[in-house]
Amino acid sequence: MSVPTALPAADLSQTLRTWPAPDDDQSALRDAYLAFLAERGEGAARRDGGPEHLTASTFVLSEDLTRVLLCYHRKGQFWVQLGGHVEPTDASLPEAALREVREESGLVDVRLVTTEPADLNRHELAGAFGACRAHWDVGYVAFASPAETVVVSDESEDVRWFDVDALPGEVPENLPSRVAYGVGRARAALSARP
Numbered sequence: 001m002s003v004p005t006a007l008p009a010a011d012l013s014q015t016l017r018t019w020p021a022p023d024d025d026q027s028a029l030r031d032a033y034l035a036f037l038a039e040r041g042e043g044a045a046r047r048d049g050g051p052e053h054l055t056a057s058t059f060v061l062s063e064d065l066t067r068v069l070l071c072y073h074r075k076g077q078f079w080v081q082l083g084g085h086v087e088p089t090d091a092s093l094p095e096a097a098l099r100e101v102r103e104e105s106g107l108v109d110v111r112l113v114t115t116e117p118a119d120l121n122r123h124e125l126a127g128a129f130g131a132c133r134a135h136w137d138v139g140y141v142a143f144a145s146p147a148e149t150v151v152v153s154d155e156s157e158d159v160r161w162f163d164v165d166a167l168p169g170e171v172p173e174n175l176p177s178r179v180a181y182g183v184g185r186a187r188a189a190l191s192a193r194p
Contacts (some may be wrong), residue, residue, distance in 0.1 A: 007056065008045040011092050012138065018085060019117060022113075022181050029120045036136060044136070045093075047085045053131035056090075056097035057083025058140045059118060059182030061164070067146050068164050068179055070171075071104055071156035079168045080175060081139065084155070091118075097140040105159050106151025107182045110144040118185035119178050141182045141189070 016034055021027040036052075037044050045054045059081050060069035070079040082104045083097060090096035094115040101110050119139045150159045162168060164179055 008086055008090060008093050008096065009040070010039050012045075012054070015116065022119065022183065022184055026120060026181070029122065033120055033136060033138075044087045046088075048114060051056065052136065053085070054093065055135040055137045056082055056087055056093045056100060057081045057137050057142065058097045058101045058112075058142050059179060060101055060105070060144050061182065061186055062143050062161070063143050063148050065183050065186055066164060067161045068167075068182070069107075069146075069150065069159065069161050070168070071152075072158040072160075072170075074155055074157055075089070075143075076168045076172075078172055079162075080172060081178070082159075083137065083139070093138050094140055096140070098142065101142060101144075104153045104155060105144075106153075107144050107148055109148060110142050113141045113143060113186045114189040115140070116185065116189075119181035121174065121178060123172070139178060139182060141186045142178045143186075 013034060016030050019030060021030050022118055043050060047053055061067065069082065073080050082101045083135045084100045086093065086096045090099065094112055098112055101107060117138050121137045121139065122134060124134050146161045152159050164183060167176055167179065
């Protein structure tokens with residue numbers, strides 16, 4: 001097993017200090033994340049570091065920003081973006097997010113739009129999630145082609161593309177706003193390119 005060259009929690013703390021939160025709710029959540037990271041240190045990024053820990057997810061979008069790839073989560077029984085726990089070999093949260101996309105979708109040609117988070121989402125978990133009681137999720141944005149074949153992993157019952165304006169009915173209440181944050185972050189990153 002390789003040893004990470006960076007520390008995911010320290011890297012995230014540094015990123016969040018200057019992160020342009022998309023709204024006041026996300027700004028308040030950023031402050032809660034910074035406090036959590038200061039209290040827990042690198043234990044915040046480890047699944048075995050306690051019942052509350054960081055996770056990394058990705059809003060995989062088509063390059064025209066009209067489609068989003070979602071998975072039907074086996075434990076949660078809802079459609080959600082791809083993501084999961086940080087592994088000991090992940091050097092950063094963006095790296096963890098991209099690894100999770102590849103593992104859960106089979107996509108090969110997928111690339112992060114930016115290493116800045118699109119959103120933050122702390123959510124409580126039901127007993128089906130084992131020892132995990134809350135995930136402090138950090139959402140990123142990536143591009144992939146809806147024409148590329150996707151594969152369903154053991155963690156999901158289905159993986160499918162949806163129009164960003166026509167999400168399925170079985171989603172967490174905040175998923176539409178989270179997808180909107182992802183589209184907004186992608187749009188800002190694209191407009192900043194030379």
